[in-house]
Amino acid sequence: MTQKTSLVVGARGVIGGNLIEHLESLGDWNVVGLSRRGGIDRGRVRHIAVDLLDSEATADALQELSQVTHVFYAAYQDRPTWAELVPPNLAMLTNVVDAIEPVAPELEHISLMQGYKVYGAHLGPFATPAKESDPPHMPPEFNVDQQQFLERRQADASWTWSALRPSVVAGVGLGNPMNLAMVIAVYASMSRELGIPLRFPGRPGAYTSLIEMTDADLLAKATVWAATTESGRNEAYNITNGDMFRWSSMWPRIAAFFDLDVAPPLEMTLAEVMADKEQLWNGMIERHGLVSTPYSDLSSWAFGDFVFAWDYDVISDSSKSRRAGFHEYVDTEAMFLRIFQDLRDQRLIP
Structure with a gap:
């Protein structure tokens, strides 16, 4: 070798x-x-x-x-x-x-x-x-x-x-400015902690546009x-993973993982509405026995706002790589659920 x-x-x-x-x-x-x-x-x-x-x-x-x-x-x-x-x-x-x-x-x-x-x-x-x-x-x-x-x-x-x-890369990792999976996981965990349903926070058109991810x-x-x-x-x-989706169909499946109801989308700026949530997060660490992660290292809300503002299709043609010999494929819904479970197993989210 x-x-x-x-x-x-x-x-x-x-x-x-x-x-x-x-x-x-x-x-x-x-x-x-x-x-x-x-x-x-x-x-x-x-x-x-x-x-x-x-x-x-x-x-x-x-x-x-x-x-x-x-x-x-x-x-x-x-x-x-x-x-x-x-x-x-x-x-x-x-x-x-x-x-x-x-x-x-x-x-x-x-x-x-x-x-x-x-x-x-x-x-x-x-x-x-x-x-x-x-x-x-x-x-x-x-x-x-x-x-x-x-x-x-x-x-x-x-x-x-x-x-x-x-496309948008998803994986387990903290302190990264471009980690949408962590944005969603923390947003959903806080929604559950507050006893509120999971609302898609982006533009209305983004909820129904086509998007894809890369594991x-x-x-x-x-x-x-x-x-x-x-x-x-x-x-x-x-x-890319090889499939595409709309948040309108993916969002309820994400909510189900976190045992949350889904309410109609409500456009909001995560960088603003999550700015005062440090005390809530610190309380969640104590109550749920999570790894002590500083709130500033937890997620990039601005990146979430950036992605959730795409009210147009964001997809590419990945056939060139397949013709050249790369044939890996990942189911995006399964990817999200796997990442969320990994975050739970590592006690990064409750």
């Missing part, structure tokens, strides 16, 4: 964390995780804490990683506007490549995590199902800038790149597949 060494950038996020677990399970990978907070080393996994916006610190942190064969880039820094997202997110990727390329002579592949912003999903209704070959939209868009950077850099390099484009475990499998097969070289792939 040939041993490979991966550098997982953004190791503490839902995507990076699940990717590390998948790499561990394969048995032929050594893993180095990069994040601002670092992590706990175990087995063939070690963590490095570094501020990727600091080019010198990044170079110092990676200078001994001569065995790296694959870079899996899933780091992200949020900013208030789309234009402000470009400089930090492009700089972090640039700093990582600048640091690892000179010291890792066996570097084979750089994997880039993207999303539907490439298609303009964040701007409004876009052509669906979105295809990897769709024409670009007016910038700014850091996902596009990052891919163009890799394309330029790869022209004179021996390594190849791939870009994965998941974090499935995404990890797709990421490694694209990075280690001929089909993945210098290609972008949409990666």
